Amino acid sequence: MPGYGDSPPAEMVVTAQGRVAFLDRVLQELGLRRPILISPSMSGRFALPFLLMRGDQLAGFVPIAPVGTKDYTAEQYRRVQTPTLILYGDRDTGLAPQALQNLQHLPEHRVVVVPGAGHACYLDKPEDFHQALLGFLRQLK
Numbered sequence: 001m002p003g004y005g006d007s008p009p010a011e012m013v014v015t016a017q018g019r020v021a022f023l024d025r026v027l028q029e030l031g032l033r034r035p036i037l038i039s040p041s042m043s044g045r046f047a048l049p050f051l052l053m054r055g056d057q058l059a060g061f062v063p064i065a066p067v068g069t070k071d072y073t074a075e076q077y078r079r080v081q082t083p084t085l086i087l088y089g090d091r092d093t094g095l096a097p098q099a100l101q102n103l104q105h106l107p108e109h110r111v112v113v114v115p116g117a118g119h120a121c122y123l124d125k126p127e128d129f130h131q132a133l134l135g136f137l138r139q140l141k
Helices: 016-030 041-059 074-078 095-103 126-139
Strands: 036-040 060-064 084-089 109-114
Touching: 016 041, 036 041, 041 060, 060 126, 074 095, 084 095, 084 126, 109 126
Parallel strands: 036 060, 060 084, 084 109
Antiparallel strands: none
16 A cells, blocks of 8 residues: 555545545456455555445455544445445454444444454464455355
């Protein structure tokens, strides 16, 4: 993502609309149609506005304690019809509860808590994480 890690910042992603346009372009360049968007932590700044503005382009959404959930209203979340798997580790007592509180307004969601895992539950308990993810993917149309 622009501005994270070793990636240089980009003027385009300063606004939520710019981040949506960025993700839209990435998906187009990759030739992806109706992908499942997996969004851990900081990527929430990109994924959440995309979900709210273009969720109909996604086959599914998997937020993993993403940042930025409080930037949107319960009503905005209720309008999203994208199947969603809310995933987080039970040891993530900072961001995960806040994210869950906001994301639970998504009408097509289910929640999986990974026992014994922290914020990066996919690193702490990869087998449990992948089992939950694969179960969700199997249920998608």
